[in-house]
Amino acid sequence: MAEILVLGAGLNGLVTAMLLAHDGHSVTILERDDAPPRDDAENAWLEWHRPGVNQFRQLHFMLPRWRALMQQELPAVLEQVIAFGGSRLNVFAELPPDLTGGWRAGDERFETVTARRPVLEAAAATVGQRSHGVSIRRGVKVTGLLTGPRVIAAAPHVTGVVIDGGAVLRADLVVDAAGRRSPVGAMIESAGGRRPDEELEDSGFVYYARHFRSADGSRPTALGPLLQHFDSVSVLTLPGDNDTWGVGFTTSARDKQLRGLRDASAWQAALKLYPTAAHWGEADPITDVQVIAGIEDRYHRYVVDGEPVVTGLVAIGDAWACTNPSLGRGASIGMLHACALRDLLRDVSPDQPEKLVRRFDEITESTVTPLYRMTLAFDRHRLNEIAADVAGETYQTSDASWAMTKALYAAAQQDPDVLRAYASVASMLCTPPEALAALGMVSKVLTLGANAPQYPTPGPTRAELLSTIAGPR
Ligand SMILES: Cc1cc2nc3c(=O)[nH]c(=O)nc-3n(C[C@H](O)[C@H](O)[C@H](O)COP(=O)(O)OP(=O)(O)OC[C@H]3O[C@@H](n4cnc5c(N)ncnc54)[C@H](O)[C@@H]3O)c2cc1C
Structure with a gap:
């Protein structure tokens, strides 16, 4: 069994480490942020300092596919999310029966478990740190790659990492799970290799979101899908943990007229215009309006022109690829990717470094790259559709x-x-x-x-939305 270093203790790094350790590998996670996870939901939400994850307190929802994979592979994480106050819910059963036609056999596939992002990660970290074969070292920043004799003439062979202060840690395999801004591409270049191929552009979306808590323990009734599309904006209504939920507008970051949604009273007034979402704003807000933009679509490939750019190292989760998150797929794609790596290591050990990198590239391209491409295609059309809305045209x-x-x-x-x-x-x-x-x-x-x-769900015209944001209120 192999000694494996995982860079980054985000959601996907933790999951990868646990999956690999369950197969008998000895896994050490190196995490730059030094704060340990909190042991209850409110501490995680309010106190856990995680500057390494920009979206740490932004809207998150775990898709039924994530729940199904977790149930199969790491059920203890789901149990811990529930123990922290996470919600077990069926996204389909939440909808009105006149839309669903009532419960049918098979609808159980729409079940999921959800919580605010810090709570989800605290649950994964809690289970991770008690998992046999997983060691989590926080406050350890990886600054470079340690290399050994090359397996392929043109590609550095990674045998470990260099950490802040210059110490080296050796491994049979290094897994880059350092997230959307992973520094590892530059480190490969510094080690004398070619950078992985990268596709990179600003996704073009902005989020204006708030979190709420119910005063009486009830959650708003879902009157439509979690993500609903309207003239100029889409609206997300996402159940969380401990009687909380999140609501967000997402739209084009170029739409200057909608920037008034940064203002809490404008945001609240705007939400009231959407009959299927308005009631999600009738509770106590626990955040101001949280704004996030500049979210990049980023994709890497580690076999370029038929040749690996590195051996001894693979990338998973956001370090491999990430997109605008409105479809909520990041953790599900990351989990699929982590399972694919675990399965591959059952067949190909790290002492076959070239074969491992080539096979992981093939598997990545056949399992998760299509999901990345589909997400990107959806986003491009949606952004163009919003641009047409702004111009008063039909896309x-x-x-x-x-x-x-x-x-x-x-x-x-x-x-x-x-x-x-x-x-x-x-x-x-x-x-x-x-x-x-x-x-x-x-x-x-x-x-x-x-x-x-074009927009089948009732909602305001753009002009009505703009005049509400502009006030008076
Ligand atoms: C606004 C927003 C909303 C989202 N909503 C959803 C959603 O609803 N559902 C969903 O599934 N996904 C969502 N996502 C995507 C999801 O957040 C990511 O897919 C997920 O966090 C990726 O996990 P990861 O472990 O790959 O990376 P990250 O969570 O980014 O973790 C990377 C870790 O690496 C560490 N690190 C970085 N550099 C170093 C270094 N040099 N040395 C050591 N450690 C290092 C960082 O500190 C960090 O802890 C959303 C994303 C955004 C931006």
Whole structure:
């Protein structure tokens, strides 16, 4: 069994370490932030200082696919989330029966467990630090890569890392889970290698979000999907832990007129304009409006022109690729990626470094890259659609898949079978082509959705939204 170093104790680094340790590997996580996890939800939410994760207190929701993988692989993490006050809920059962047609066999697949992000991570860290074979060292910043004799002439072979202060730590394999701003690409270059291929651009989205807590222990009733699209904005309504939830507007970061949503009273007034979301704002806010922009879409490939750029090192989770998060897929994709690495190491050990890197590249491309590409395609269309809204135009594209995506969303609100297909895609339980493959589904989606209004859920026009944000209130 191998000695493995994981860089970063974020959600995906922790999960990866636990999966590998369960297979008998000896895993050490090196985390730059020194604060240990808190042992209850409120401490985690209020006190846990995690500057290494920019989105630490932003809206998060764990998809049913994440829950299913966790249930199968690391059920103790789910139990710990619940012990910290996390919510076990079924995103489908939360919807009104006139939309769902009532409970059906199979709807249990839409179950998930959710909590605010610091609580989720505290739960994963709590289980991680008591897991046999996992050691978590906090306050340790990795500053460089240790290399040994090359396995491939053009690529450095990583045999460990250098940490702040110059000490070296050796390993059979280094796993980069250092998140969206991972410094490892530059470290490979400093070690005499070629940088991994990188696709990088600003996603173009901004989030204006607040968290709330119920005064009486009840959670708002869901009147539509967790992510609803309207003229110029999308609205997220996300249950959390301990009677909390988050609500967010997401829109184009270029839309200067909507920047008034930074103001809490404008934000509250705006939310009241959305009949299916307004009631989520009728509680005690526990945050001001939290704004995050400049979120990058970033993707790396470690085999370039057919040749690995490095051996002895692989990247998972956000360090490998990340996107605008409105579809809430980061942790689910990271978990799939971590499982893929664990499975590969059962076949190919780190003492076959070239084979390991090549196979992990192939597996990454076939399992998680398609999810990254689909997310990016959705975001590009949505951003263009918002740009058209701002210009007072209707978004036109020759991409038939966008028309189908829109039709699926609209038809889902009219037909329980289509709603299940839509929810399966949104839960990352299947891809759109898989959801549409059911007999008669395409014709149903087109009949109900093709000529639906651009935004089927009732909401304000852009002019109404802007005048509400501008006041007076
Ligand atoms: C606004 C926003 C909302 C999101 N909402 C959702 C959601 O609803 N659902 C969802 O599934 N995903 C969501 N995501 C994505 C999710 O947050 C990420 O996918 C997830 O945090 C990635 O985990 P990770 O472990 O790969 O990286 P991170 O969580 O970023 O962890 C990386 C860790 O590496 C450490 N590190 C960095 N450099 C070094 C170094 N040199 N040495 C040692 N340690 C280092 C950092 O301190 C950090 O702790 C959201 C993202 C954003 C931006």
